[in-house]
Amino acid sequence: MTSKIKSFDELKSVQKRLKAGRDPKKPCITVCVGTGCLAYGTKKLVESFREELSKRDLADRIDFRTSGCHGFCERGPMVVLSPEKIFYQRVGLADAGEIIDKTLLKGEIIDRLLYVDPATGEKVVHEDDVPFYKKQSRLIFGLNSKVDPESIEDYLAIGGYGALGKALTGMKPEEIIQEIIKANLRGRGGGGFPAGWKWDATRKAQGEPKYIVCNADEGDPGAYMDRSLLEGDPHLVLEGMVIGAYAIGSSQGYIYVRNEYPLAVKNTHIAIRQAREAGLLGENILGSGFSFDVKVNRGGGAFVCGESSALFASLEGRAGEPRAKYIHATDRGLYDKPTNLNNVETWANVPFIIERGAGWFAGIGTAGSKGTKIFSLVGKINNTGLVEVPMGTTLREIVFEIGGGIPDGRKFKAIQTGGPSGGCIPEKYLDMRVDFDELTKIGSMMGSGGMIVMDDRNCMVDVAKYFTNFLVSESCGKCVPCREGVRRMRDILLDITEGKGREGDVELLEKISTGILDGSLCALGSSAPNPVLSTIRYFRDEYAAHIKEKRCPAGVCRDLITYSVDAEKCTGCTVCAKVCPTGAASGERKKVHVIDQAKCTKCGACREGCKFDSIIVR
Amino acid sequence: MVNLTIDNRKIEAEAGQTIMEAARENGIVIPTLCSHESLEPSGACRLCVVEVEHGKRTSVVTSCLYPVAEGLTVKTKSERVMDVRRLVLQLLLARCPESQQLKEMAEDLGIEPEPRFTPDKDNSKCILCRMCVRTCEKVVGVCAIGFSYRGAEKNVCTPFKEDSVSCIGCGACAYVCPSGHIEMETTESGDARTIWGRTFKMKTCKVCGRYFAPEDQLVYISQKTGVPVEDLAVCTSCR
């Protein structure tokens, strides 16, 4: 427990003492306990390590630490052994003892736990040499693996809250805002609005009190970087918020976090308590006379609450309905008071900019988009995980070099960015440099940074239907175009995927889209047609195949496909017959099987079970 | 005062007014289904959208919410505006095919139903304009009705869809409803009215003897104002 720190000088000496108390050469086992790894059952592995260490009486000689998400979720459970940074992946519960005995005590590498680079077939020993990490610039996210999220000492030992000390003692609020403006930090939550301008407007706005809010209502399906930051390094986000509050002149902050993220909620609560105890939050922070505190508010499960005015409504205890924003939140936001809302990743960037300067930050990225961006790379990709790269990195680098390409040697078809408000990007743009403006130009958007990779077995009409369906159930229902229009679009898409599409449907979808874009009340509505528009723009042929030929080229839309057995490949192993719930698949052992179309419900169980790729879907 | 142009007409408006207010004062009609002078605007129906120019950019905004500004150029019937308005009405016609009021409005604006939208079959005439809920909360002050669920499933109802204990039977929600959805039935003699599934006993005017208001409503007003119920039992014509 850290006692109250009363000045910047005292903070510096605490940081120094904590750092000195840590021998960088002392062996340390770090186990990732992000939500992804926990889902693999990592909790038991942690217990096992603790047990094995105490059994061998090694607790003094070997440090043990749990940390937040390292990003390479595909390969969990993950263990990193310092100081060499030996990287073990897919570690089993029974491996803890062996890792201690062999690697830590004898210096032997356990071959089977190493990552194998699929491109070269070579085994990789050190974390930094894993291609997934090697091509990244893990500026913000890299801290996750260096700290135990439940330990403020860990954060202080790596210089944490130093930027806050610098800001509070050496900088005027206006100077801080100028620094953020010069850095051109743009909002990481979706819109990409310059954070500095927002801060400036809130500072200058009439009305007291002023609020700052951290948006951790990460609702984009397929994006989880904000959760991982809040889970893995909550102090970084808090530090950014305190600096922002000081610059803006706010004494009360809120963190609005999804209820589906229990670990993030827990770790944030712990961090707030620790920061208060250390005098880094609350009354008279670091003896500067500045006071600021933070409350955590859990969301109720509504995507629309990521929209600022809906978020404020939810924070006020009401249904999350947006309102028209001809008066900005910076003037009248939460409780009609000036409010500055930024998302988790935006706040997390702030301490770096203050610590290292706007010039340094603006040196990273493209002309209009500075710094790095964390993407959640998911879907049909070999290396699922969180990826942090400088703005301007190409999609090809992200998908093929970091992501390791498409599984099972299948063909890349599209990458979806920006969540339900974004669009699907086809292969021809793979060499595009990803930043806020480029993505918007081609009909998608940055959003919070979800990247969903699709291969040739994904149907783009089905994807459009998926997002539209999502938006139908997430529309708040306040305004007509979004509530009624999006469900009509969904109905038409449903028809198309069921073989009931009509001539002119695509054009009608485009027409409805225009009306929704122009006519909706909030940004959720006015971006709702994007998934449909972008798939029409780049995959019009696929729509035509569904409508005119009643055919789903990707083999997804159930009413347009049939399952059959490829006689060449079938070995008569009988698996399909065993897994078929309706008895449609049948045949004798070691003889080619058949599927009775009359009985087949197209559930997909045979294709899933077949080890010889002999089920044809057309 | 600020100067602006609406549909090529130069207009003077009070600062703080909305475009809709300024237009209405100058005889320019902007269609709407959710705005009412006694209620704060909500911007829900989207019929009142107009196109505004700021410099080189133009955008479609909600006239019931957008404040007038010096030099603003507004078009209330541009193609972009009409595209939104047409879609909104077509969507509402498909949602509430039974609503006579909507049909008339569509006819006035020359808008045909979109044949590809299958009309809803639940016989609801509710367009979710929110006027009833807002009136009940802000004007009457009882919050007897509210919204439930969200998106396409959103609807107006009493809590748990059961008889509301707080409803006073005043009928303000039915009066303000623009699409004829909220039904209020009164007995032939006028001694009782039924609304939201609950039947209210009516009180007679002590002067003319006609039934004029639900007893619950008079009790509510009495509690709010401190005026005894008996003193309130005079209808508006006899007051």
Added chain:
Amino acid sequence: MEEKVKEIIQQYSGDRSYLVPILQDVQREFNYLPKDALCAVSAHLSVPISRVYEVVTFYKAFSLKPKGRYQLSLCMGTACHVRSAELIARNVEDILGIREGDTTADLEFSYETVGCLGACALGPVLVVNGEYHGHMNIAKSTKILKKLGKKGATDDEQD
């Protein structure tokens, strides 16, 4: 019930802006949101019951019906969708004989789909009473339901 609700409200100092978290705590306490509890929330927080009902039905996290002994959440995030979560959803619905968002009549199983759990590397993901089951497929979901005692979980399928 009222005492418990009062206790929860007190933890938030009776601040009505905490309506959503208060309701979450009430739901955790009773496994769903009983009408009486909501009336108690309304009374002690001075929020009209119509507003409480509005909030409860607006947010997906709340349930007005009791939940089953086994609560199944199938992730329908985009990553899971492109990995054929839809087929699993159909399988689960077929076996349980209920639709998404419902509970079986014997109060054994509740089944819902959720937006994204952020465990995309494991997708598709089925969560059973808080425990994650990753890389889900049709056969695995059948096996899980069978293990939990759902008789309908067919057939003579062998492990």
